[in-house]
Amino acid sequence: MEKMDILIKQVRLNDGEALQDIAIEDGKIINIASAINDSAKEVIEGAGRVLIPGxxxxxxxxxxxxxxxxxxxxxxxxxxxxxxxxxxxxxxxxxxxxxxxxxxxxxxxxxxxxxxxxxxxxxxxxxxxxxxxxxxxxxxxxxxxxxxxxxxxxxxxxxxxxxxxxxxxxxxxxxxxxxxxxxxxxxxxxxxxxxxxxxxxxxxxxxxxxxxxxxxxxxxxxxxxxxxxxxxxxxxxxxxxxxxxxxxxxxxxxxxxxxxxxxxxxxxxxxxxxxxxxxxxxxxxxxxxxxxxxxxxxxxxxxxxxxxxxxxxxxxxxxxxxxxxxxxxxxxxxxxxxxxxxxxxxxxxxxxxxxLGLKDYGIEIGKQADLILLDTKIKADAIIDLPERLYVIKNGRVTVKVDTKVTIHR
Incomplete structure (x- = not known):
């Protein structure tokens, strides 16, 4: 089976709900499930972080x-x-x-x-x-x-x-x-x-x-x-x-x-x-x-x-x-x-x-894959945390990627 473009693993879409995997191909979200085991060209480990639309x-x-x-x-x-x-x-x-x-x-x-x-x-x-x-x-x-x-x-x-x-x-x-x-x-x-x-x-x-x-x-x-x-x-x-x-x-x-x-x-x-x-x-x-x-x-x-x-x-x-x-x-x-x-x-x-009349917006199967992975694990805190945007995905392609590793020198 040909690999999908991107697989985002274990992200939080809503507080109080189970973590989800998001499969992306040809600029679209093609699957949302608790576990997707198909292979992908790029795998993004969400580790429980919040995923929101762009x-x-x-x-x-x-x-x-x-x-x-x-x-x-x-x-x-x-x-x-x-x-x-x-x-x-x-x-x-x-x-x-x-x-x-x-x-x-x-x-x-x-x-x-x-x-x-x-x-x-x-x-x-x-x-x-x-x-x-x-x-x-x-x-x-x-x-x-x-x-x-x-x-x-x-x-x-x-x-x-x-x-x-x-x-x-x-x-x-x-x-x-x-x-x-x-x-x-x-x-x-x-x-x-x-x-x-x-x-x-x-x-x-x-x-x-x-x-x-x-x-x-x-x-x-x-x-x-x-x-x-x-x-x-x-x-x-x-x-x-x-x-x-x-x-x-x-x-x-x-x-x-x-x-x-x-x-x-x-x-x-x-x-x-x-x-x-x-x-x-x-x-x-x-x-x-x-x-x-x-x-x-x-x-x-x-x-x-x-x-x-x-x-x-x-x-x-x-x-x-x-x-x-x-x-x-x-x-x-x-x-x-x-x-x-x-x-x-x-x-x-x-x-x-x-x-703005966007007809293809949101995190649903078939929608355009415009997504952001936030460096926070609680959706309710998505604003007040002012979280780093770890990944920005536009039309199914990673456009921004941020490494948040911080070293404190004593």
Whole structure:
């Protein structure tokens, strides 16, 4: 009998269940059983460690990563972050964007991401410099990570003449998702209408930077939900940030959540960025300025934790590790309770897989073999241990392997 490609021995899929062997061939999981004795080209000894599906990075900006040292955001506000980045973007060359985005991409691959959705910017000042390089990396790294590219108009559409035409051009050039930013354009509702028009023309999903603000006095989330239902786009719209919800009254929030549930909106809280930029004007009782994760989760809304930015004016730190983002979200979102903690790992695995429309995801026979072997033996501790990712497997091939042997010299 011909050898299978990989056999992973004795791994923990769920706490309280027997250890399992996982057989992989031709990029797929072909068998899961308590003992598989067939031979394999590569055998990985799990020794009771936890095996999870690949991490899904659902919201990141690879094209503007690693520029914090060029022009600092001294006030730490969203306003200055946008201004600083807008000033820098015309100076980006293709080589510059390519090299920085490549480094950031390799960071998230090293930490176990097997799928990523990245927003790629363009505007009349910088043209398609960044967008083109992201599309290039999508092709070059397709064996290591699946990439969805969002056509993203950071500077707005109506307030930046020429951008509307570029939105259509980006879709023609191969963008996977239609992006938008209602809060940085005027009027916001017309911005949303245009995004839906483009999405319907190309049959694509929508991903918006939505209501990123400390206050809730100028939001468009309710209109977005109503539009989503009207256009029969339930489940196909994702929003990042959505921080203004934390400032809503109990009654207003309940109304908004009810609409979001009906529209099946996917929400990507971005705690590393939102904590850094939010509530900068609060002098006492400084707010967390993060969308109310627990309330949204409890209502049945699909929550996906994501990185957003790595070392730029929006987020001047980060190393591409989604587990660190999830760990940050635990105290920020009051997710450390016995009933809450088990809901966090799905926020960087199954939930974003659902939001991104991944049909072949998970640890089941016949699914794509995108897997991570963690250096922990308790699945419930998979986040709080911040475990080393010993093996990352993408499409049935080992892409990352880490030796954790540590010698302490006395």
């Amino acid at each position: 991490l899904v990075e659902s919201h990141i900006h690879l094209d503007k990563a690693l520029i914090a040292d060029r022009e600092p955001n001294k006030s730490g506000t969203l306003k200055e972050a946008i201004e600083v980045t807008a000033k820098l973007k015309p100076t980006f060359t293709e080589e510059d964007v390519y090299n920085r985005a490549k480094r950031a991409l390799e960071m998230i691959i090293r930490h176990g991401a097997t799928t990523v959705r990245t927003h790629a910017e363009f505007d009349p000042a910088q043209g398609f410099t960044g967008f083109n390089m992201i599309m290039r990396l999508k092709e070059e790294y397709k064996d290591l990570i699946d990439m969805q590219v969002v056509a993203f108009p950071q500077e707005g559409i109506f307030k930046t003449p020429g951008t509307e035409k570029m939105m259509y051009e980006a879709m023609d050039m191969g963008a996977d998702i239609v992006g938008g930013i209602p809060y940085n354009d005027a009027p916001a509702n017309e911005h949303i209408d245009l995004i839906f028009k483009i999405a319907k023309k190309y049959g694509k999903d929508i991903d918006l930077h939505q209501d990123f603000a400390d206050e809730a006095d100028d939001t468009s989330i309710e209109y977005l939900c109503e539009k989503t239902i009207k256009e029969n786009y339930q489940g196909r719209v994702s929003v990042g940030h959505l921080t203004a919800l934390h400032a809503m009254s109990k009654e207003q929030l309940a109304r908004v959540i009810k609409l979001m549930v009906a529209a099946k909106i996917n929400v990507m809280p971005l705690p590393a960025t939102d904590l850094h930029l939010g509530a900068r004007n609060d002098e006492v009782n400084v707010r967390r300025a993060v969308t109310p994760i627990r309330k949204l989760r409890d209502a049945g809304i699909n929550i996906c934790l994501a990185t957003n930015n790595i070392r730029n004016a929006f987020t001047p730190y980060g190393n591409g590790d989604l587990m660190q983002i999830a760990m940050l979200a635990i105290p920020v979102g009051h997710l450390g309770g016995a009933d809450d903690l088990p809901t966090v790992l799905p926020m960087i695995t199954e939930n974003p897989a659902k939001a």
